[in-house]
Amino acid sequence: MGESITFWVLAVVSVIAALGLVFSRRAVYSALMLGVVMLSLAVLYAVQDAPFLAAVQIIVYTGAVMMLFLFVLMLVGVDSSDSLVETIRGQRFWAIVAGLGFAALLGLGIGNTLIAAPKGLAVANQNGNVPSLAELIFTRHVFAFEVTSALLITAALGAMVLAHRERTEPKPTQRDLSRARFVEFGRHGKNPAPLPGPGTYARHNAIDMPALLPDGTVSPLSVNRVIARHEAEEGTLAPEVAQILQQEEEGK
Known part of the structure; x- marks a missing residue:
């Protein structure tokens, strides 16, 4: 009874927060709604006797990933407007293809759970939640696990390559900046002291x-x-x- 009540309450909260994440016009509100969704998923994992997934959801996603979002908001600013100009040709087409592929995979997963006979949590966690999960990852689903790891590493390297910019001139030192301020003071009378x-x-x-x-x-x-x-x-x-x-x- 308690599990059903927890599920329906958090399911409603998660759906409302997900809609707020999509339709919110402010990036700060979207980040907060994303945090609500992640915490709700962590509680649902814990209710389903999956403490490892609940801990990973809180530590990795709610903790680390949300901190990245907050750092991006701090750097970009909450009032900055998004550019609507497409810089990558054909990104809408490939986004639609990726969305349809994800919907197909989601449908296959739901259909597999509805058709196949459920084993139950007692059978799935008979050796413990963490050992059973590790056995599935490194035996039955090892190929998908390795492919996902390779994709994450490639994405991290691609982000560093795209964000890297070659410096065409040496970086000014404090001495150069101070000298430039006094040059501006001599030419235009601008106060060289900091504010x-x-x-x-x-x-x-x-x-x-x-x-x-x-x-x-x-x-x-x-x-x-x-x-x-x-x-x-x-x-x-x-x-x-x-x-x-x-x-x-x-x-x-």
Whole structure:
């Protein structure tokens, strides 16, 4: 009874999360929905007396793979728009072919389970879940296992080759960057010093707090323009920052 209730509850949650993953317009929401699906699958594996698959689902997929997605979101940004231009010719056709092939394999798998007589969990795990799983992988399904391993290694190498870029010029050092800043200062009068760090109020340390100069006044360079314009509309903007914004508007 408890197994059936767990299955139907998590099945509904998994389907709703999967639909949210597909139809969500924000990459962050899609990543969160993917995490919900993976955790639900892990619980279903554990209920079906497959502790090894449940642990792998949490450690490898929910842990490692989700961290990769989060790193990609951190690098790309949550507000970046996807390009709709096809850079690979014929990718839609091959995507449809791959989808039909996956649907055929899924149908064969479901049909095999419906036609063949079930053995039951007691027979499948008579030697233990992990030893029985290892025996199937390295005896009956060893060819598929090795092919999958080769594909994963090839995909990793292909990703590194595609992401690698040959550097046509030497990488600038800190000395070169510092010298370039002072050259810009001599030519255009641009301040060579780095921007002041935000969040230097006495009881605050947040990125939305401006930095303070040695005399205690607000440093306009550390104020985010979006926050500055919002405060300007409300009339709570510091006079120094308002003056900088006015100068920028006159320069445009």
